[in-house]
Structures are given as C-alpha cells and as structure tokens.
Amino acid sequence: MERIVINKPEITKKYKKQKASSSLQRKEGLQGYLFIAPWIIGFLFFMAGPLLFSLYGSFTNFNITSKMDFIGLDNFKKMFTNDPIIWLSLKNTLYYVVISVPLTTAGAVVLAVLLNQGIKGMRVFRTIFYLPAVLSGVGVYLLWMQLLSPSSGLVNTLLGFVGIDGPAWLTDPSWTKNALIFMKMWSVGGGMLLYLASLQGVSQSLYEAAEIDGATSFRKFFHITLPMITPVIFFDLVTSTIGAFQIFQEAYVMSESGDGGPANSLVFFNLHMWNKAFEVFDMGYAMAMSWVLFIIILVLTVFNLKIAPRWVHYEGEDRK
Amino acid sequence: MKTVRKTLVSLLILAISFSLILAGCSSKESGGSKSSGTKDGEKVVIDFWTFWGSETRRPIIEKIIDDFNKSQDKIEVKHTYLPWGDVWTKNLASIAAGNPADLIINDINAVGHRAQNNQNTNLAKYIEQDPEVKDRFYPELYNASLYEGDPYALPFNTDTRLMFWNKDMFEEAGLDPNTPPKTWAELEEMGKKLDVKKGDKYERIGYLPNQGIGADVWMINADGKGYWDFDAKKAIINDESNVEALTWMKNYYDYYGDKTINSFKAEFGEQTADPFVAGKLAITTDNANFFTKIRDYGDGMNFGVAPLPAMEEGNGNSSWGGGFVAEIPKGAKHPDEAWEFLKYLTDVQAQEYWAVKNFDIVANKEAAEKAAGSAEFSEEGKMVYSEATENMKQTLLTPTPIEAPDYINLIQPEIESVLLGKKSPKEGLDAAQKAVEELVKSNKK
Numbered sequence: 001m002e003r004i005v006i007n008k009p010e011i012t013k014k015y016k017k018q019k020a021s022s023s024l025q026r027k028e029g030l031q032g033y034l035f036i037a038p039w040i041i042g043f044l045f046f047m048a049g050p051l052l053f054s055l056y057g058s059f060t061n062f063n064i065t066s067k068m069d070f071i072g073l074d075n076f077k078k079m080f081t082n083d084p085i086i087w088l089s090l091k092n093t094l095y096y097v098v099i100s101v102p103l104t105t106a107g108a109v110v111l112a113v114l115l116n117q118g119i120k121g122m123r124v125f126r127t128i129f130y131l132p133a134v135l136s137g138v139g140v141y142l143l144w145m146q147l148l149s150p151s152s153g154l155v156n157t158l159l160g161f162v163g164i165d166g167p168a169w170l171t172d173p174s175w176t177k178n179a180l181i182f183m184k185m186w187s188v189g190g191g192m193l194l195y196l197a198s199l200q201g202v203s204q205s206l207y208e209a210a211e212i213d214g215a216t217s218f219r220k221f222f223h224i225t226l227p228m229i230t231p232v233i234f235f236d237l238v239t240s241t242i243g244a245f246q247i248f249q250e251a252y253v254m255s256e257s258g259d260g261g262p263a264n265s266l267v268f269f270n271l272h273m274w275n276k277a278f279e280v281f282d283m284g285y286a287m288a289m290s291w292v293l294f295i296i297i298l299v300l301t302v303f304n305l306k307i308a309p310r311w312v313h314y315e316g317e318d319r320k
Numbered sequence: 321m322k323t324v325r326k327t328l329v330s331l332l333i334l335a336i337s338f339s340l341i342l343a344g345c346s347s348k349e350s351g352g353s354k355s356s357g358t359k360d361g362e363k364v365v366i367d368f369w370t371f372w373g374s375e376t377r378r379p380i381i382e383k384i385i386d387d388f389n390k391s392q393d394k395i396e397v398k399h400t401y402l403p404w405g406d407v408w409t410k411n412l413a414s415i416a417a418g419n420p421a422d423l424i425i426n427d428i429n430a431v432g433h434r435a436q437n438n439q440n441t442n443l444a445k446y447i448e449q450d451p452e453v454k455d456r457f458y459p460e461l462y463n464a465s466l467y468e469g470d471p472y473a474l475p476f477n478t479d480t481r482l483m484f485w486n487k488d489m490f491e492e493a494g495l496d497p498n499t500p501p502k503t504w505a506e507l508e509e510m511g512k513k514l515d516v517k518k519g520d521k522y523e524r525i526g527y528l529p530n531q532g533i534g535a536d537v538w539m540i541n542a543d544g545k546g547y548w549d550f551d552a553k554k555a556i557i558n559d560e561s562n563v564e565a566l567t568w569m570k571n572y573y574d575y576y577g578d579k580t581i582n583s584f585k586a587e588f589g590e591q592t593a594d595p596f597v598a599g600k601l602a603i604t605t606d607n608a609n610f611f612t613k614i615r616d617y618g619d620g621m622n623f624g625v626a627p628l629p630a631m632e633e634g635n636g637n638s639s640w641g642g643g644f645v646a647e648i649p650k651g652a653k654h655p656d657e658a659w660e661f662l663k664y665l666t667d668v669q670a671q672e673y674w675a676v677k678n679f680d681i682v683a684n685k686e687a688a689e690k691a692a693g694s695a696e697f698s699e700e701g702k703m704v705y706s707e708a709t710e711n712m713k714q715t716l717l718t719p720t721p722i723e724a725p726d727y728i729n730l731i732q733p734e735i736e737s738v739l740l741g742k743k744s745p746k747e748g749l750d751a752a753q754k755a756v757e758e759l760v761k762s763n764k765k
Contacts, residue, residue, distance in 0.1 A: 064412050065650070066437040082762045084755065085729070151583040171582040173740065263740060264733035278409060280725040281437070 058288035063281045075288035086289070088264055089272040092177065096268065097244040100181045105236055108191030113225065115192065116199045126196070133189035141253040144183045145170065170254060173265035180250050180266070191236050198232040199225065230312045238304050245297050246270055269293055363396040364657045366422035369411065373401040380677045384670045388661055395657045397423075411649060415439055420649035422658040423665075428464050428475060428643045429719045435467035436722055441648040444470040446659045453663060461683045464717045465645055474666045475683035477674065478643030479607045480708050480715040481533050483629065484614070487622040489514055489524075489602040500603075500626045504568055507603070507629045512575075514602035522580055524600055529569045530585065531595065532606035535735050537640045538565040540716055542631045544638045547731060547756075548721050555724070555756040557731060558749035561631070566738055566745040573739050593617070608708035611701065612679050623700075625707045627714065641715040643683065681708050688712070723760045730755040 033040075058075055062068045079086055115126050132140075147154045148169035156166030169179035206224050215223070248270035252258045259275070260267030269289070277286035372381045378401065385397045400421065402410055407424070414420040415438075426434070434440045447454055454462055454471070461475035487497035493514045501507035511526030529538060540546040542561040549556045556562070573581055584595060596604035597617050604610075605628060614621055627637035646665055648658045664670055671687030674680060676694045679701065691697075692706040721727065731752040738748035 063437055064416050065439050078762060082758065149583075149586045150579070152587055168579060168582045168586070171586055172578075173736070259729060259732060261732060261736055263736040263742070267733075275726065275729060279729075281412070 054287040054290060057284055058291050060284045061282075062284040062287070064283055065281075071284070075285045076292070078285065079288065079292065085264065085267060085272055086269075089260075089267045089269045092265065092267055093245060093247065093269045096177055096181065096247055097241060099177075100184050101237065101240050101244050103181065104184055104188050104191065104240060105233065107185055108188040108236065109195055109226075109229070109233065111188060111192045112195030112199055113221070116196060130189035130193055132187040133193070136187065138249070138253050140187075141183075141250060144179075144186075145254055148179055148183075171262055173263040176255075176262065176265045180247075180254070183250070191240070194232050194236060195229060198229045202228040227313045228315070231314055234304075234308055234312045238301060241300060241304070242297055245293065245300075248274060363394060364654050365396045365398055366654050366657050366661060367400055368397050368661070369400050369402055369407060369421040369424040371402060371404040371407045371425065373403065377678065380674060384665065384673060387670070388664045391664070392660075395660055397661050412439065415649050415651055418651050420651055422648065422652045422654050423646055423662060424649055425476060425644050425646055426473065428461065428473075428478070428645045428717065430725075431465045431473045431645055431647070432467040432719060432722055433725060434647070435470075435472040438650050440472045441650055441652065441655055442470050442472060443474070443648070443659070447471055450663065453666070456666060456668075456685060457683045458685055458688075458712050458715075460641075460712075460715065460717055461643060464719045473645035473647035474662055476644050476646050476666065478641050478681050478683055478712070478715075479609065480641040480681060480711045481537055481605055481628060481639045482608055482610075482704075482707060482711060483603065483605050483626050484596065484610065485603045485624050485626075486596070486599070487624055489599075493602075497622075498624070500624060501629050503629050503633055503635075504631050508568075508571075511603060522576065524602065525576065525580075525584065525595075526601075527603040528576070528581060528584060528601065529572055529605075530581065530739075531601060531604050532610065533640070535566050535569050535739075536718075536731075537605075537628075538569060540640050540718070541565070541628050541638050542635070544636060544716060546640075546716075546718055547727065548718065548724075550719075550721075553721070553723065555721075555727070555753055555760065557756060558746070558753040563745050563749055565631070566735065566749060570739060570741075570745055573741070578740065597621075608681055608704060608711070609679050611704040615698070615700070625704050627707075627711050637711075637714055639711055639715045641681075641712075641717055643681075643717075675705075679705070681705075681712070685712075721760075723763055724756055725763075727756045727759060730759060 057068075059070055059072060060068050061071050061074075111129060115122060115129065148156075150156060150166070150168040150171065153166075153169075155169070159166040167175040169175050169182075202225060206228070207220060210220050210224055247268050251260055251266040251268050251271045252274070255261050255266045258271075260271050270293070273286045273289040273293070276282045276289065368385065370381055372378055382399055385399050389396055408426060411420065411424055411426070426440075431440070435442070453474070457475050458478070461478055462471070465471050465473040465475055483500060485500050490497040490510075495510055495513060501510050507527055514524070514526030515522060516524035529535075536546050539562040542565045543559075545556060545559070545561075547555060547557045547562075584600075587595075594604075594610075594613055594617075595601040596606075597613050611625070614623060628639050630637050646662055648655050648662070652658060666684055668684055668687045668690065671682040671684035672690050672694075675682040675687055675691035676696050679697075682688050682691065688705075688709045692702060692709050694702070694705075697705060734743070734748040734752040734755075737743045738745050743751070
C-alpha cells in the first residue's frame with residue numbers, strides 16, 4: 001500500500017512533465033517558425049515565384065515584351081545542337097572550377113595552419129590576410145587589371161626582378177583564366193577564417209597523445225589536423241564549387257567591353273547566359289540555360305555528398 | 321500567460337515590420353505611377369528618361385527641357401536620370417509592366433529590334449502630320465530609325481570616326497605636317513617613319529589600327545560595307561575586301577609584335593590616358609569628340625584632323641558612326657505630348673545648344689552646320705566640328721540586323737584569334753561567316 005502511495009504522485013508528475021514538455025515543444029516550434037517566417041515569406045514572394053516562372057519560361061521563346069509562346073524543348077535542343085559558344089563557355093567554366101577550387105581550398109588550409117601558430121602579433125597577420133575577403137567587387141577587379149598590366153603592372157615588374165618575362169595576363173587568351181584564378185588566390189581569407197576556427201577546435205589531447213607516441217609534426221598534420229577539419233573542408237569545397245560555377249562578374253568587368261574576350265577565353269556559362277538575356281533579350285533561352293546550370297551543379301553536389309563519407313570524418317562518429 | 325504574451329508581442333512586431341515593408345513598396349508604387357500619369361493642373365506631365373546624369377550633360381539636357389516647359393503651357397516635361405547600366409533594362413521591365421516612360425533616349429542601332437518586339441511606338445501618323453520633320457536629319461540617321469518603312473524613333477545625336485595627327489611629330493620625322501596620309505599604304509609608310517625605338521622597346525609608335533576603332537571600321541572603309549549587306553539582307557563577313565582589311569591590320573601585329581600592341585592596349589585603357597594625348601602615338605583614328613580630350617589634356621598640342629584614309633586612291637573615305645535616338649516606349653500614356661517634345665528636342669535650337677555645349681555631333685543637319693561655326697568654339701574646335709559634319713556624308717551606320725541580333729559576339733572572337741595569329745584572316749572570317757549564317761538560320765525557325 002505504502003509503495004503505491006509513494007509511486008502515485010511520481011507517475012502523475014512524470015505524466016504531467018511529459019505533457020508540459022510537448023506543449024513547450026509546440027510553443028517552441030511555433031516560435032521557430034515565427035523566426036524563420038521572414039525568410040519563408042521572402043522566399044515564397046520573391047524567389048519561388050520567379051523560380052517557377054523561369055522554369056516555365058525555359059520552355060518558351062519569352063523576350064519580355066512581344067513573345068511568350070510555348071516551344072517545348074526547342075531551347076534545350078538549340079543549346080545542344082546550335083550554339084557553339086555554350087560548349088566553349090562550359091569548357092571555360094569547368095577549367096576555372098577544376099583549377100581554382102582545389103587551389104583556393106588548399107591555399108586557405110595552408111594559410112590557416114600557418115596563422116594558427118602561437119606567434120606574437122598573429123592577430124595582425126590574420127587581419128591582413130583576411131582583408132582581401134572583405135574588399136570585393138568591381139573595385140578589386142579594376143585594381144587587379146592594373147596589377148596584371150603586361151609591361152607596367154606590378155606583377156610582371158616583380159617577376160622581372162627574378163628574371164621571368166611575365167605573360168600578357170589579360171590579353172593573351174591562354175593566360176586570361178589563369179589570371180583570374182591567380183586573382184582569386186588573393187582572397188582566400190574568407191575560407192581561411194573558417195579553417196582557423198575549426199583548427200582551434202581540434203582537441204589538444206590528440207596532439208599530446210601523438211607526441212607521446214613520437215609523431216613528427218608532419219604526421220600530426222596529416223593524421224590529426226587534416227582529418228579533424230575535413231567537415232569544414234567538405235563544406236568549403238561544396239560551397240566554393242557552386243560559387244565557381246557561377247563566375248560572372250570577374251569576366252564581365254575584366255574583359256574588354258564585357259564580352260568575354262580576348263578570343264572568347266573568358267566566356268563563362270553565366271556570362272553567355274547574361275549576354276543572351278540582356279544583350280539580345282532571348283530570355284527563354286537564358287532561362288533554359290540557367291536550369292541546365294542548376295542541374296549540373298545539383299548533380300555535382302549530390303556526387304560530392306555521396307563520396308563525402310569516404311573522406312570526411314565527424315568527431316565521435318562510428319566508422320565502418 | 322507570460323509566454324503567451326511574449327508570443328503575441330513577437331507576432332505583433334513581425335506584423336508591424338511586414339506592414340511597414342509593404343507600405344514602403346506600395347508608396348513607391350503610387351509615386352511611380354503618379355509621375356507619368358496624372359495631370360498637374362491643366363498641364364500634362366510627361367516623363368523623359370535619359371542616362372545623362374554627369375556634371376556636364378545633366379545641366380545641358382535640363383536646360384533644354386526647361387526651355388521647352390517655358391515655351392508653352394500645356395506640357396510639363398519631367399527629367400528622370402537613370403544610370404547607363406540600368407536605363408534600358410528598366411525601360412523593358414516598365415514596358416512589360418505597362419507603365420513606361422513617355423520618352424526615352426535609346427540606341428540607334430537597335431530601333432528595328434525594338435520595333436519588332438513591341439517596345440516602341442510607330443511614329444508614322446505623327447510624321448504624316450508634320451512631314452517636314454524627317455528632312456531635318458542626316459538621311460543615314462533617319463533611315464536607321466525606320467522599321468519596315470515606318471519611323472519608330474527620331475535620331476538625337478551621332479558620331480563619326482576621323483583621323484587625328486600630331487603635326488609637331490610629323491615635322492620632327494621630316495614629314496610635311498600639313499599632308500596627312502591619304503591611303504592605307506601611306507598611313508603605314510608614314511606611321512613607320514614616326515616610330516621611335518629605344519633598344520627593342522617602342523617609345524612611340526606612328527600608328528596602330530586598333531586604337532579607337534577596330535577591324536570592322538576598316539572593313540567599312542574598304543568598300544562601304546562591313547559585316548552585313550543591308551540590301552541583300554545577308555552576312556558578307558568573309559568578302560574579299562573584309563579579308564583584305566583584316567590582313568592589313570594583321571600586318572601591323574606582325575610588324576610590331578603582339579606584345580607591343582597588347583601592352584599598348586592594356587596600358588592605355590579607356591579609363592586612363594590616351595596614347596595620342598600622352599604623345600606615345602603620332603596618328604590616331606577616333607570619334608570626332610576625341611577632340612575634347614586633346615583640348616583638355618593635350619597641353620596645346622598642334623594637331624590636324626582629316627577623314628580616314630582610303631584603302632586605295634579614289635576608293636572613298638567611308639567612316640563609321642552610331643548614336644542615340646529619342647523614342648516613345650510602347651504603351652506610353654501620353655504619346656501625343658511626347659511627340660510635341662520630341663519635335664522640340666530634335667529641332668535646330670535644342671540640337672544646336674546640345675552640339676555646342678557638349679561638342680557632340682547632332683542629328684539635325686542644320687543645327688550641326690550652325691554649331692560648326694559657333695562662336696563658343698575655339699578655332700581648333702571649329703576645325704574639328706566642321707570636318708566632322710563634312711564627314712557625315714561618308715559616315716555609315718551599322719544597325720543590328722533583325723535576323724542576327726548578337727552577330728558581333730560570333731565575329732569578334734574570330735577577329736581576335738586572327739590578330740593573335742591563331743587563324744589566317746581568311747580562315748577566321750570564313751568561320752565567322754559560317755557561324756552567323758547558322759545563327760540567321762536558327763533565328764528564322
């Protein structure tokens with residue numbers, strides 16, 4: 001009897017607690033939705049509509065003012081059979097992605113490791129290396145156009161000091177894309193900041209244990225540091241791949257009259273799309289192009305996500 | 321209770337912020353329609369869009385508008401400045417939304433395109449009322465504003481390419497400072513005499529055919545036809561004279577070397593100094609209003625101006641020009657009033673004022689000729705301006721062919737690969753011809 005008397009309130013208490021927590025959950029859920037409401041409403045009003053419209057538009061010959069006829073898959077057919085520039089633009093874009101993404105990622109990791117040393121005045125260096133990531137846009141491109149000027153530019157002048165006859169960066173079609181990649185390397189500070197944060201999160205005990213076992217700093221880097229920051233590398237890789245596919249501004253600003261010259265060497269997918277949309281107002285075609293790019297990026301991102309478990313280590317995760 | 325109140329408060333804040341955002345949008349909306357729709361007392365207010373917002377141009381166009389507003393009491397023109405990068409895209413969006421400006425300054429080369437795509441208003445009925453209006457313009461400009469025989473815009477201003485040469489440098493090189501080159505061969509020969517080389521670097525170059533103009537202008541200069549035959553309505557990119565013009569240009573690249581030419585080009589971008597003004601180039605070919613650069617930064621340079629040299633003697637000195645028109649966007653609320661202002665804008669008084677204040681070649685023939693003798697110009701100014709008006713007789717326009725709106729994008733890269741030595745002139749132009757023919761074919765479908 002006594003037992004029951006003691007137990008009874010406990011049960012009701014537990015029951016009550018459960019009930020309370022579920023109403024709390026509901027309330028928290030509601031508040032959560034409330035807080036993301038601005039984004040959801042913005043998305044529905046300003047993005048979902050245009051998104052769906054562009055999906056429909058990609059099957060039409062829409063040109064803003066006079067035409068909007070459903071033409072089925074004609075835009076996509078034209079893309080694959082009758083537009084030589086689109087293949088060139090895809091090739092240019094792929095070249096840029098394949099070279100620039102690994103380089104900037106590696107650059108950011110190396111820079112972060114260097115700036116993670118406990119040397120006096122490190123904060124100053126971190127700030128200096130991060131600054132280019134803050135400065136962005138057209139001003140920076142114009143600055144680089146001067147730096148990359150073939151005979152009076154600072155870059156070739158410096159190369160001249162060590163006896164290298166620098167290339168005509170932005171006027172020689174075989175160097176233009178490399179010039180952009182080179183320029184991108186300058187602003188790896190953004191990625192560097194992410195890596196720096198994750199480096200500081202790597203537990204010191206791992207290093208201590210490795211040191212006791214006699215590991216060299218080289219081995220420590222490859223067997224502790226690198227695996228521990230793979231989640232961030234993965235994140236950086238995915239987002240910068242997406243970003244690199246969308247390269248536009250650089251080519252638009254840094255090529256003569258924005259046409260992706262010389263000799264089409266800077267015609268990227270998005271620049272070609274922009275030309276189709278805003279130079280000749282073939283909006284339907286441009287919309288179709290944007291969906292093709294979306295699918296390319298989607299496939300690549302899914303691929304990235306699929307192979308991620310092979311090399312990305314999450315702390316405390318069971319590996320089989 | 322407390323939590324409920326919290327939720328309510330946050331909801332309220334959200335609601336308020338949204339209504340504020342919406343209110344912001346809607347008030348903007350009503351402001352926009354007011355400007356181009358309602359009547360201001362008795363006067364009809366019309367909205368005039370230009371991209372002339374600079375310190376020099378804005379006061380000039382606003383003075384013209386002000387003069388018009390004072391000259392009558394029925395129409396009030398309101399000037400809306402939109403940046404160069406936005407104005408035409410915004411125009412399109414506003415036409416699609418059914419709320420466009422009443423008058424806009426737009427590109428002369430694409431009048432036909434806009435007409436075809438319902439973006440501007442057919443002015444035929446107004447021209448019928450005022451038939452003398454069409455005779456005020458240089459015929460080449462008026463013709464560029466026609467689509468299927470009807471005018472869809474009136475030309476406002478234009479330009480023409482001329483040759484400038486530095487007389488002091490001519491003298492120094494032992495050439496007659498008053499006899500500029502008359503043919504391509506002379507231009508090449510004199511140019512080379514004017515070169516100054518230090519070691520293997522050029523301190524000064526006589527002439528480079530890619531400064532100020534491109535291969536396309538030399539092709540027009542060669543036979544009066546560029547990439548497109550407007551009579552036969554077909555691409556003639558690889559015709560003989562075009563190949564010859566490009567070969568001539570390529571010879572310069574071979575003679576001076578890519579590197580010299582590319583560094584010259586890169587060093588003297590549009591934004592920075594001009595090589596002719598900086599004394600690094602003895603002869604240049606450029607727009608007539610290039611004179612203002614010589615005047616403002618040339619430090620009293622002793623120069624001459626002449627038409628572009630002919631390919632061969634007696635071959636004609638055809639030049640190339642472009643310009644802007646004023647047109648009434650499709651769906652404008654007050655086309656009749658806009659036409660009244662359009663007439664004023666292209667009449668002698670307004671055009672002469674624009675010409676003199678801007679040193680810009682205007683579309684109105686009489687105004688341009690008057691401006692050439694304007695007391696406001698220096699002797700040199702008069703010389704250049706009258707040379708330019710004279711040159712208008714042989715200045716050709718290249719309206720974008722309806723059949724191939726983005727043909728330049730297919731041709732330019734080929735020309736660049738030729739100049740870089742990746743293809744022969746014939747190969748490059750053949751490839752461009754083929755690509756444009758394909759484009760025309762696919763656009764016909």
